[in-house]
Amino acid sequence: MEEIIQHLAPLLKEISGYIYPNEIELHWGILVVIYPYITGLVAGAFILASLVKVFNVEEVQPTYRISLLTALAFLFVAPLPLLAHLGHPEKSYEIFLTPNTNSAMAMFGFVYAWYLMAVLLLEVWFDYRESLILWSQHETGLRKWIHKILSLFSTDISEKAIKFDKKAVKIITIIGIPSAFLLHGYVGFIFGSIKANPWWSSVLMPIVFLFSAIVSGIALIMIIYMVVTPLRGKEIDMRCLNKLASYLFYIMIIDFSLECLDFIHRIYESEESIKILAQLVSGKLFVSLVVIQLLMGMILPLGAIAIVKIFNLPDELKKLIYFLAALLVQVGIFTTRWNVVVGGQLFSKSFSGLTTYKMTFFGLEGLLMSIFLLLLPFLILYILFKILPPWDEARVTG
Amino acid sequence: MAKFKEKLNWRFGWLWFNKEKVFMKSWQKIPEQIRRLLVLMVLLIVLFLIVRSWLIPPDCGKYGHYRASAVDNIISQPLRYAGQVECGDCHEDHMEVKNAGYHKNLACEVCHGPAADHIENPDEVELLAPRGRGYCPLCHEYLPARPTGFPQIVSDSHNPMKPCIACHEPHDPKPPETPRECSACHAQIARTKSISHHVYVPCTRCHETPEEHKIRPRDFRPTKPQTREFCGGCHATQTPEIKGIPQVDLQTHGQRYVCWQCHYPHLPEAH
Numbered sequence: 001m002e003e004i005i006q007h008l009a010p011l012l013k014e015i016s017g018y019i020y021p022n023e024i025e026l027h028w029g030i031l032v033v034i035y036p037y038i039t040g041l042v043a044g045a046f047i048l049a050s051l052v053k054v055f056n057v058e059e060v061q062p063t064y065r066i067s068l069l070t071a072l073a074f075l076f077v078a079p080l081p082l083l084a085h086l087g088h089p090e091k092s093y094e095i096f097l098t099p100n101t102n103s104a105m106a107m108f109g110f111v112y113a114w115y116l117m118a119v120l121l122l123e124v125w126f127d128y129r130e131s132l133i134l135w136s137q138h139e140t141g142l143r144k145w146i147h148k149i150l151s152l153f154s155t156d157i158s159e160k161a162i163k164f165d166k167k168a169v170k171i172i173t174i175i176g177i178p179s180a181f182l183l184h185g186y187v188g189f190i191f192g193s194i195k196a197n198p199w200w201s202s203v204l205m206p207i208v209f210l211f212s213a214i215v216s217g218i219a220l221i222m223i224i225y226m227v228v229t230p231l232r233g234k235e236i237d238m239r240c241l242n243k244l245a246s247y248l249f250y251i252m253i254i255d256f257s258l259e260c261l262d263f264i265h266r267i268y269e270s271e272e273s274i275k276i277l278a279q280l281v282s283g284k285l286f287v288s289l290v291v292i293q294l295l296m297g298m299i300l301p302l303g304a305i306a307i308v309k310i311f312n313l314p315d316e317l318k319k320l321i322y323f324l325a326a327l328l329v330q331v332g333i334f335t336t337r338w339n340v341v342v343g344g345q346l347f348s349k350s351f352s353g354l355t356t357y358k359m360t361f362f363g364l365e366g367l368l369m370s371i372f373l374l375l376l377p378f379l380i381l382y383i384l385f386k387i388l389p390p391w392d393e394a395r396v397t398g
Numbered sequence: 399m400a401k402f403k404e405k406l407n408w409r410f411g412w413l414w415f416n417k418e419k420v421f422m423k424s425w426q427k428i429p430e431q432i433r434r435l436l437v438l439m440v441l442l443i444v445l446f447l448i449v450r451s452w453l454i455p456p457d458c459g460k461y462g463h464y465r466a467s468a469v470d471n472i473i474s475q476p477l478r479y480a481g482q483v484e485c486g487d488c489h490e491d492h493m494e495v496k497n498a499g500y501h502k503n504l505a506c507e508v509c510h511g512p513a514a515d516h517i518e519n520p521d522e523v524e525l526l527a528p529r530g531r532g533y534c535p536l537c538h539e540y541l542p543a544r545p546t547g548f549p550q551i552v553s554d555s556h557n558p559m560k561p562c563i564a565c566h567e568p569h570d571p572k573p574p575e576t577p578r579e580c581s582a583c584h585a586q587i588a589r590t591k592s593i594s595h596h597v598y599v600p601c602t603r604c605h606e607t608p609e610e611h612k613i614r615p616r617d618f619r620p621t622k623p624q625t626r627e628f629c630g631g632c633h634a635t636q637t638p639e640i641k642g643i644p645q646v647d648l649q650t651h652g653q654r655y656v657c658w659q660c661h662y663p664h665l666p667e668a669h
Contacts, residue, residue: 152434156429
């Protein structure tokens with residue numbers, strides 16, 4: 001009891017107005033912010049990859065395999081924030097053994113499993129199969145066996161088999177696009193379907209989540225491509241980068257329009273919650289929503305890419321602007337998730353009071369764990385890059 | 399039946415005898431990579447089914463979406479609460495007092511704690527009763543969320559230092575003297591009114607309150623204003639003007655509504 005009071009005492013000073021006792025402390029903290037952020041990166045990276053296969057955008061070919069592997073690395077980490085948040089990761093398998101079909105959250109396990117097993121792993125396998133066989137023929141030791149096992153001891157690299165692989169990749173990508181939409185649309189759905197919370201309850205939520213996911217995915221691939229290519233001593237393909245920036249630009253405009261539409265809709269509807277939400281936006285969320293999400297994460301990168309598009313700038317300056325814009329977009333999308341998850345819990349259901357979020361540093365739900373979970377996908381990606389090199393020159397070693 | 403079997407054999411017998419060959423032929427027709435994936439998939443499914451059958455408790459799903467033996471586990475936990483019927487068997491006198499007072503709906507164990515052990519061993523296990531000032535305010539400390547009419551105090555200013563039981567008999571906690579102010583029970587309304595323009599309007603100006611209401615609040619309820627004209631008694635332009643009181647023409651001001659649909663009487667400036 002004493003411990004609880006000591007924990008809550010500093011929070012009580014931050015409360016304004018009237019709130020219910022169970023609203024003083026937020027139930028969903030930073031880990032639940034990271035979860036939609038990472039899932040969004042997966043969906044975004046995969047949709048970028050599908051541009052090459054389904055829509056035949058040749059310019060972004062150099063980023064195809066990078067996108068696939070990035071999506072895979074981030075997908076491995078996507079459920080970890082939830083497992084850490086729920087506190088009993090060792091029981092997580094139970095939702096697969098005795099699934100509760102009435103629980104949207106439990107059903108996510110199946111959406112996740114479908115996306116991982118039936119879409120991403122299969123597409124990576126079919127795309128890499130020929131390379132795996134060729135690599136294992138020229139390698140020795142452990143690497144040879146890793147590649148042999150990963151290819152499931154497949155040996156057929158006849159023209160017919162390769163043609164089949166390509167067809168399979170295309171079919172999986174076509175199935176993968178709605179699956180990616182489902183994966184991240186679901187995350188929006190989980191928030192959008194909470195009727196009792198006016199900040200979340202919106203039909204537009206899954207769509208806004210989806211487009212912001214695509215934005216963050218493309219920006220992430222731009223960053224990875226721009227960091228990894230010079231590190232490998234190679235030249236950045238400006239055609240590819242320009243195309244990526246164009247996609248980022250157009251999808252950001254759609255995302256921005258959707259967010260504005262959602263905002264206007266809320267203001268026009270002016271439901272009973274509007275006063276407390278206005279108080280929230282102009283007070284506790286002002287910096288993260290207006291300054292970081294809107295100005296730094298949306299308008300500034302949009303303006304920067306527009307300048308690149310209008311004026312004929314030298315390549316080096318273009319790269320710098322693209323890089324900074326992509327970084328700002330990442331910060332912006334992260335705060336978008338923050339504003340949704342944390343913002344939605346800062347006001348009381350009585351609509352007459354606000355609380356505050358106090359993050360811990362250590363522990364399963366702390367900042368340190370969050371930083372670890374955000375860095376983990378990059379470590380996995382590094383390993384994946386080592387095992388399955390996505391570079392063009394690695395493709396032709398037959 | 400025998401004829402039918404014979405006919406079936408004649409039609410499909412070749413498939414039966416050559417089934418291995420047919421199977422192998424169809425298997426070979428499948429592209430190599432799909433064959434490998436199929437094998438892996440079958441292996442994974444079989445592994446999943448084995449693990450599933452091994453991990454799911456056999457009685458899971460017997461009654462519903464849970465382990466049936468969990469019910470027995472819960473039943474086997476030791477009983478800690480006895481229920482107030484049991485208390486009444488020995489403490490008839492206290493029970494009688496309690497059942498006639500305001501705490502009649504409160505179970506004995508709310509204040510005295512779990513009593514199962516005491517009932518088993520009345521001499522050895524004694525129950526304690528809270529005697530300090532800390533316990534009663536758990537229910538009776540002023541909180542705006544508590545229902546109006548529920549007796550609430552601010553313990554810092556309500557007879558400080560004196561234990562509650564010095565004035566109130568917990569089994570029949572009626573106040574030693576009849577509350578003088580409405581705020582004793584209607585604390586939230588009193589606090590709201592204290593910051594409003596109605597601060598100097600006594601409660602009884604709008605609510606006719608029978609004296610018995612203070613003793614038996616639910617049986618004798620105060621009245622509430624029913625008409626627009628009641629508020630008009632001060633706020634209509636037709637009445638003599640009193641300095642500082644806003645007045646409106648009742649004929650034209652919000653004709654179809656009663657005043658309190660827009661103005662909260664205890665804080666009339668908020669609407």
